[in-house]
Amino acid sequence: MAVTPVIPAPRHLDDEQQRDIERFEQAIGQYLAGEISEDVFRVLRLNNGIYGQRQGGTNQMVRIKLPAGTITPEQLDVMAQISEEFSRGWGHITTRQNVQVHYVELTRVPEVMRRIGAVGLTSREACGDTVRNVMACHLAGACPHEQLDVTPWAEAAFEHFVRNPLGQRLPRKFKINFSGCGTDCGQAMFNDAGVVAVTRTLPDGSTEAGFRVFVGGGLGATPNPAFALEEFTTREDLLPTIEAILRVFEQTGNRDNKLRARLKWVVVNEGIDEVRRRVLKVRHTLPASSSWPGGIPPYVQKVGDAPAGRAASGEVTPVGQGVDQGVAVALTPRDPYGRWVATSVIRGTANGTVSAVAYAALGDITAAQFRALASIQRELGADVRLSNRQNVVFRGLTEAQLPVLFERLEAIGMARPGAELARDVVACPGSDTCNIAVTQSRGLAAAIGEELEAEGLAEVGGVRINISGCTNSCGQHHIADIGFFGAERRAHGQAAPGYQMLLGGYVGQETIHFGEKVLRLPAKAAPQAAARVIRRFHDERTAGEAFRSWMDRVGGAPEIAKGLIDLDVFPTPEDAPEFYVDYGEQGPFVAAIGESECAV
Secondary structure, eight states, rough: OOOOOOOOOOOOOOOHHHHHHHHHHHHEEEEHTTTTHHHHHHHHHHHHHHHEOOOOOTTTEEEBOOGGEEEEEEHHHHHHHHHHHHHSEEEOOTTSSSSSEEEEEGGGGGHHHHHHHHHTOOTTTTTSSBEEEEEOOTTTTOTOOSSOOHHHHHHHHHHTTTOOGEEEEEESOBBBEEEEESSTTOOOGGSSSEEEEEEEEEOOOOOEEEEEEESSOOSSSSSSSEEOOOOOTTTTHHHHHHHHHHHHHHSOOSOOGGGGGGGHHHHHHHHHHHHHHHHHHHHHHHGGSTTTOOOOOOOHHOOOOOOOOTTTTOOOOOSTTOOTTTTEEEEEEOOOHHHHHHEEEEETTTOOEEEEEEEOGGGEHHHHHHHHHHHHHHHOEEEEEEOSSOOOOEEEEEEGGGGHHHHHHHTTTTTTTTTTTTTEEEOOGGGOOSSOOOOOHHHHHHHHHHHHHHHTTTTTTTTOEESSTTTTTTTOOOGSSSSEEEEEEETTTTTEEEEEEEEOOOETTTEEEEEEEEEEEEEEGGHHHHHHHHHHHHHHHTTTOOOOHHHTTTTTHHHHHHTTTGGSOOOOOOTTTGGEEEEEOOEEEEEEOOOOOOOO
């Protein structure tokens, strides 16, 4: 049976959103007049999705929520407008399927909020101690493996929790992620509430689709895996279960120490058995609540959540971390279109459609590219999602549309083969704009990409590289095959940019491995280190072997580190002054760290 991917109905600027904007506009005036303190205004600003930048003054970052990563042509057009009129001419896709625009002047923020509200988007609770953007696998509704299409469930969760009184002043932020199957492309295993669609066999032999809910996961400086709450959660019980988790967190989270305030610390301190007991007890009493969210949400009932299913032939394209999409470890020279299809197209849905990934280097999209993407989406009638690897995914395509899509993407520089393969390095914004970043993570990402291109390794499959500019893991370095986080180093009496390298991070199949520390490196040596590891993986892996399996087989992180130790050397400033200047900077490195708005 043909299954049409779910595209959420557009939301429009409603009365509540209009009041939010008017209140924030009023607060800006009061703040600038000295009538509201910095602390009070900061909470209001963050709850409206507005972060300060390290440049200080009135430079702001606006984070726009895209539930489940869904985006329409009208919304892409507005992204183009605001990035051009209010920012630097481009926007940035985050690892949580948001779009950020930087350098927005504070007094102009309300107009940005009105522009996005007019096309059904909001920045409300994209930051702060709130329920953040609700994520879902970018192939939800088009994945050959999924048990349910989790798109409408993510949408329903977003609608239930945005502006919900329960989530306005939590002990800390709260993140919800959905995956349609155990492959876990939606990354449920390291979130406060992670939801994975599963099935169970009933006594009469029939199969029931539902969910397995995971609780208490998180990255940050101290990563923790999520734990299964129960073996099976019914569709009717899903939203009550998530609300019960949120209520337990609101009641038990640490409000005295923001560094230990996430739900994962409740699990660490109380134990998963006690957290499980509390959550299930709260869920049991929720029907008495005036806001009980039980039953299948109306939106899910309206659009349906049937899985895409396997193709009639039974052939299924592999997806998920550790999979190289069927690409050979080293691609032989082929025509550009053939290479793009081999590395960027996913097939296998029941209705015979295909999905294709458009490559957004470093997650950045210019105003011209936003407009072009909107035009392409209209022309092809495609469903478009943003991925947690900072790319743009076109879904619901036919084979005949692939050459057209490639031609259109090629014209705007987004058809490079290898999206979500080795060349597709993920990075947080780093010290370009972030208050607490130590290093220029985006600069390192670009340098690694250039190194891999030069070494012929950019299209190696089955390996992912993630970079954070500090320990906080906004770039998700803990769950990458190769991860880096920024740190200050000192050598020959001077400060220098450096990175800690990690290997073997993995999330999938309801398991998670956090990357193991290998060694510290000068920032300027990190690209060569990444290339060496990928070269060795390329040369030594067996057919279809995942990075983590290869790493364990060859002796683990300590053994691999032996081949990199010569790179952990700082030449003198006189011999190599570039080692003491960060990527994209002109002067000597300074670890200028401001106040963290992530922990206020």
